[in-house]
Amino acid sequence: MRKNAIGRAGRRSTRPLALAAVAAVVLTGCSASRQDSKSGDAGHAAGDARATLSITPAEGGGKVPVTKRVVVRADGGTLASVDVTSPGPGMMKGTLSEDKTTWTSSSALAPGAVYTVKASGHGQGEKLSKSSTFATQEATHTVVGTYSPDKGTTVGVAMPVSITFNKPISDKASVERKLSVSASPAVEGAWSWMKDRNGKDRIDYRPREYWKPGTKVTLRMTLAGVNAGGGLYGTQDREVHFTVGSAVRTTVDVAKKTMTVAKDGRVIRTMPISAGKKGFETWNGTMPVLGKVPTIRMNSSTVGIFGPEAYDLGAVKWDVQLTPSGTYAHAAPWNDGKFGRINSSHGCIGLSTKDAKWFYEQVHLGDPVTVVNSKGTVATNNGYGDWNVAWSTWKAGSATD
Structure with missing residues (x-):
């Protein structure tokens, strides 16, 4: 966390202490005039009480449970700053009491970690500082x-x-x-x-x-x-x-057998495609790009297709992955003559080698590819199908609402 700088407001809080010291001196003078040496000694002791800083957990106290909080106190003074190093980025966050005498951490401790606390403050005209290092218990x-x-x-x-x-x-x-x-x-x-x-x-x-x-x-x-x-x-x-x-958005129309790519709201290319055939229809819905590779082996056994529909296509070029279940947009030269005319794939979006390479070079992780006029809708958890549910339904999936 950032340092909790107190500034002048913090120093003003030491005034009551100073006034108390003056009051003690006045009482000592009156008592001394009556030869009351015992009262004079008591007043002198009160005026010399020193301000101190304390840190909990204390250094050398053994490994600390993660349920504990870090607490820094200023006795007889005020805190100026508290820094607590943590395993994550930045400093541990905390809150300072209104009288600036107590700082309490607001986040939990990490298991199996080492923390260092550095605190500074003011008390009775002098600067205060204290540090402590402690380790937390390992989590089972x-x-x-x-x-x-x-x-x-x-x-x-x-x-x-x-x-x-x-x-x-x-x-x-x-x-x-x-x-x-x-x-x-x-x-x-x-x-x-x-x-x-x-x-x-x-x-x-x-x-x-x-x-x-x-x-x-x-x-x-x-x-x-x-x-x-x-x-x-x-x-x-x-x-x-x-x-x-950039906003690179792709629409695949299975009925028209076309792929249209727009960048920042302007259509930059429309290409003929061959989508999934009957029984193997390409999913409807928005499928953000998961990744891409220039060459991949496509074997039907990896997606559970066997028997008469089985295939092993060897090295397939310019592969843009849309779902972990096996939906890709890729080059399909074996379907030359079918692009724009016949949907003949097992669910992928097939393009000519030239068009597939161009598409591969245009898209990146998270670019939306939306399929329309097909059957079924891609599941929310099949890649990033998050966009295929209504906003009210999406928010209902929160655990805190």
């Missing part, structure tokens, strides 16, 4: 979230923030409260929980509408020490920045 059970997109990346306008956890989360509300997304320009957005295709707990954040090009986005995960339920503790503190690039 921990949980980790794998997040996307990565820091420093540039993504498409339909890219959600997605976090998949390696263990079940029973207290979803506690975890969700420690996640935040901020954007410039600001957006209306919401978190929503789901089961990923592999059965793991996953939470995604998406704005109500697509991001605007150029938006700067920050994901903050302050999960260190958070009880995710059943004694399962988080360990991560992360701050992830990414940027939204």
